[in-house]
Each structure stands twice: as C-alpha cells, then as structure tokens.
Amino acid sequence: MRNLYAISIIAVLLAPVLAAVHMVTIKNFSFQPQEVDIKPGDQVTWTNNDIIDHTVVSNDGTSFASSNLATGQSFSFTFKTAATLPYHCSIHPFMLGTVKAA
Numbered sequence: 001m002r003n004l005y006a007i008s009i010i011a012v013l014l015a016p017v018l019a020a021v022h023m024v025t026i027k028n029f030s031f032q033p034q035e036v037d038i039k040p041g042d043q044v045t046w047t048n049n050d051i052i053d054h055t056v057v058s059n060d061g062t063s064f065a066s067s068n069l070a071t072g073q074s075f076s077f078t079f080k081t082a083a084t085l086p087y088h089c090s091i092h093p094f095m096l097g098t099v100k101a102a
Contacts, residue, residue: 019078021045024097026054026069026089031097038079040101045076054095059086 019041025032026048036044046056048069056066056075063085066075079085079101089095 019043021076023047025049026056026095029092029095031056031087031089031095034096035098035100037100037102040079040082042101043076043078044099045074047074048072053091055090056087056097057090059088065090 021043022036022038024036024044024046026046027050029050038044048054048071051071053068053070055068058064064077069075079099082102084098084100086098
C-alpha cells in the first residue's frame with residue numbers, strides 16, 4: 001500500500017515535468033501547423049507573426065479564447081482532457097485549426 005501511495009505522489013509531481021509545449025505560428029493569415037496532435041496535460045502556444053491582429057477561439061465558444069493578439073503576442077492554453085477541438089480566428093473566420101488531445 002505504501003508503494004502505491006509513493007508511486008502516486010511521484011506521478012503527480014512529475015506530471016508537469018512530462019507535459020509538452022507545442023507551438024503554433026500565426027502567419028500569412030493561417031495557423032501553422034493547422035493541426036496539432038498532443039497529449040492531455042500538454043500546452044499549446046500560438047504566436048502571432050503576422051502583420052495584423054488575430055485571435056484564437058475554440059469553435060464551441062467555451063473551451064478557450066484569446067483576446068486580440070497583435071504582432072509578436074502569444075496566447076497559451078493547457079488541454080487537460082482528451083478532446084478534438086477545432087478553432088478559428090474570430091476576426092478572420094476562414095482561418096481554421098484543430099487541436100487533437102488524445
């Protein structure tokens with residue numbers, strides 16, 4: 001029983017260390033890469049390298065949403081559960097992307 005408890009504590013402490021950060025660049029009115037495959041607990045950071053403001057908003061409207069990102073600004077979100085979440089730029093709705101956390 002003690003070993004199971006110790007393993008659980010170690011797993012909880014290591015979880016943030018094992019999480020990865022995935023980068024998405026906003027450039028030329030597109031998300032690059034357009035699709036990101038991650039694991040639950042990983043973080044995605046979008047950085048606007050375009051010459052105009054953009055946003056990053058989940059299509060469901062509730063999972064995540066950035067404010068307007070000016071050139072050089074970033075937005076990060078940690079995906080805590082398994083899900084496939086399509087997203088878009090609310091200023092330019094033709095800009096589409098998907099995060100698959102599995």
